Amino acid sequence: MTDRAAYLRTLIVTRLDESMPxxxxxxxxxxxxxxxxxxxxxxxxxxxxxxxxxxSLGGLLAFWYLGTKYQLxxxxxxxxxxxxxxxxxxxxxxxxxxxxxxxxGNSLRRILLGFGVATALGVSxxxxxxxxxxxxxxxxxxxxxxxxIPAIAWVPMSIMLWPDNEVSIVFITFIGAVFPILLNTVDxxxxxxxxxxxxxxxxxxxxxxxxxxxxxxxxxPNVFTGLAVGMGVxxxxxxxAEMISGQFGVGYFTWEAYSLVNYPAIVLGMLTIGxxxxxxxxxxxxxxxxxxxxxxxxNGGQK
Amino acid sequence: MNTAQSLxxxxxxxxxxxxxxxxxxxxxxxxxxxxxxxxxxxGEFVSLIGPSGCGKSSLLGILAxxxxxxxxxxxxxxxxxxxxxxERGVVFQQYSLLPWLSVRQNVEFGLRMSHTPKxxxxxxxxxxxxxxxxxAFENHYPxxxxxxxxxxxGIVRALATNPRVLLMDEPFGALDTQTRSVMQEILTDMxxxxxxxxxxxxxxxxxxxxxxDRVYVMTARPGRIKAEIKVPLPRPRTAAMTSSPEFIELxxxxxxxxxxxxxxxxxxxxxxxx
Numbered sequence: 316m317t318d319r320a321a322y323l324r325t326l327i328v329t330r331l332d333e334s335m336p337x338x339x340x341x342x343x344x345x346x347x348x349x350x351x352x353x354x355x356x357x358x359x360x361x362x363x364x365x366x367x368x369x370x371s372l373g374g375l376l377a378f379w380y381l382g383t384k385y386q387l388x389x390x391x392x393x394x395x396x397x398x399x400x401x402x403x404x405x406x407x408x409x410x411x412x413x414x415x416x417x418x419x420g421n422s423l424r425r426i427l428l429g430f431g432v433a434t435a436l437g438v439s440x441x442x443x444x445x446x447x448x449x450x451x452x453x454x455x456x457x458x459x460x461x462x463x464i465p466a467i468a469w470v471p472m473s474i475m476l477w478p479d480n481e482v483s484i485v486f487i488t489f490i491g492a493v494f495p496i497l498l499n500t501v502d503x504x505x506x507x508x509x510x511x512x513x514x515x516x517x518x519x520x521x522x523x524x525x526x527x528x529x530x531x532x533x534x535x536p537n538v539f540t541g542l543a544v545g546m547g548v549x550x551x552x553x554x555x556a557e558m559i560s561g562q563f564g565v566g567y568f569t570w571e572a573y574s575l576v577n578y579p580a581i582v583l584g585m586l587t588i589g590x591x592x593x594x595x596x597x598x599x600x601x602x603x604x605x606x607x608x609x610x611x612x613x614n615g616g617q618k
Numbered sequence: 619m620n621t622a623q624s625l626x627x628x629x630x631x632x633x634x635x636x637x638x639x640x641x642x643x644x645x646x647x648x649x650x651x652x653x654x655x656x657x658x659x660x661g662e663f664v665s666l667i668g669p670s671g672c673g674k675s676s677l678l679g680i681l682a683x684x685x686x687x688x689x690x691x692x693x694x695x696x697x698x699x700x701x702x703x704x705e706r707g708v709v710f711q712q713y714s715l716l717p718w719l720s721v722r723q724n725v726e727f728g729l730r731m732s733h734t735p736k737x738x739x740x741x742x743x744x745x746x747x748x749x750x751x752x753x754a755f756e757n758h759y760p761x762x763x764x765x766x767x768x769x770x771x772g773i774v775r776a777l778a779t780n781p782r783v784l785l786m787d788e789p790f791g792a793l794d795t796q797t798r799s800v801m802q803e804i805l806t807d808m809x810x811x812x813x814x815x816x817x818x819x820x821x822x823x824x825x826x827x828x829x830x831d832r833v834y835v836m837t838a839r840p841g842r843i844k845a846e847i848k849v850p851l852p853r854p855r856t857a858a859m860t861s862s863p864e865f866i867e868l869x870x871x872x873x874x875x876x877x878x879x880x881x882x883x884x885x886x887x888x889x890x891x892x
Contacts, residue, residue: 513682514714517682
């Protein structure tokens with residue numbers, strides 16, 4: 316048997332612990348104590364992506380600046396487009412007035428109301444449709460007919476349906492947001508892993524417990540996808556409604572600027588809409604990250 | 619050791635009588651299981667081994683209560699199995715931890731479903747996790763852990779409801795060879811402490827011998843019990859035993875039995891009408 320062991324030893328070509336005794340000890344200690352180093356690491360890791368982001372925004376601004384400066388006319392006409400400087404001047408003038416803030420406040424209130432109702436209704440009805448075949452068979456045909464109608468096409472009907480302008484604008488915002496939220500929720504229920512449901516059942520969960528403890532948290536990622544898309548459509552719908560039937564609001568501000576031939580204000584309105592939409596989507600993403608901390612680790616990714 | 623004893627594993631006898639299972643799809647029907655009879659005695663570790671697609675997972679599904687047999691019956695302690703329940707702990711082939719719960723919350727899940735008080739739940743979960751050497755990870759999310767750890771937590775979670783039997787469906791199938799053999803040692807150590815009845819499904823011959831008191835061999839479709847083999851190796855089992863002549867003899871024996879079936883399974887695939 317010792318012969319055998321000796322023979323086996325001859326088969327080992329190299330072995331870390333025997334042939335290279337100094338290797339482990341000779342690794343230099345990490346110099347992570349220098350705080351500058353952390354900053355350098357961060358810039359190195361994110362630098363390229365920041366640079367590209369800056370290039371993207373700068374490119375857009377440069378295109379706008381050069382187009383208006385040289386009055387570019389090549390398929391699109393820059394002759395009437397205000398310069399960035401004119402828009403900035405307008406922003407400073409308008410920013411000082413409370414009217415502009417009132418417009419922003421009105422738009423935000425309409426978004427919160429319409430989007431809030433769409434979230435409550437879209438998620439709860441979506442869960443019911445996803446869970447119960449009967450509810451699906453009952454509701455889906457009607458929803459499928461209504462879904463392709465763009466929110467803006469609801470404007471005349473909405474004015475007829477609701478007692479005042481304000482409610483009808485909120486309703487149109489709701490119509491825009493509710494379908495993405497609802498359909499993503501329905502899809503989410505179907506995507507809940509059957510193995511998780513079986514695991515829950517074998518651990519003694521009743522159907523009601525399965526719903527609260529597995530299906531509900533399981534659809535959350537899909538719900539948040541729906542909320543993000545719904546928020547985008549809500550803004551589109553809100554601005555359209557405000558332009559047509561509004562009083563106050565950023566959409567109204569922008570359309571009024573057009574009527575009054577105040578071109579810098581048009582661009583200011585557009586940029587305001589862009590920034591507000593971005594902030595709202597960002598808020599949804601942030602809430603999602605807090606509500607679902609575990610998602611950061613799914614698929615092995617630190618995102 | 620104290621934790622294990624305080625958990626007081628209860629008797630669990632599984633009996634499968636003449637089970638048949640037919641899958642109907644459209645106008646074709648496939649006989650998945652045919653007249654399968656087997657048993658697991660209390661405190662016994664029993665494996666079922668067979669070629670892939672022979673219906674062994676379906677049989678486990680019947681014992682878990684997810685699948686209804688077309689004929690015959692399965693019982694636990696004489697009571698017919700009709701639906702899933704916490705008295706039968708299931709360890710799945712796929713990772714089945716709830717990704718939104720921490721490791722400890724996953725282990726507590728079954729007790730939470732039975733409205734066990736929070737302090738008791740925590741006590742049981744902490745005890746089991748420390749037994750499995752996973753205490754340091756109790757606040758991690760499953761997706762932060764390796765496949766081997768996830769499956770260990772899956773086993774611990776199944777044990778937390780104090781089941782009469784553990785049903786394991788190729789739990790190490792997705793793991794690499796090294797992790798797999800470590801997991802087998804951990805499982806046999808844990809079994810040694812709990813002495814719970816286990817029904818274990820695998821297609822790995824060495825694994826089935828290393829872990830089991832008895833091994834059933836299943837035929838290719840339709841799945842039938844082709845042989846039942848006793849594993850007379852002493853307990854507790856150690857990794858060193860896998861190179862003993864007795865172990866190798868058993869491997870040879872099972873290999874011959876399985877080989878015929880794998881050939882049969884392949885030839886039926888080759889000649890099966892499309």
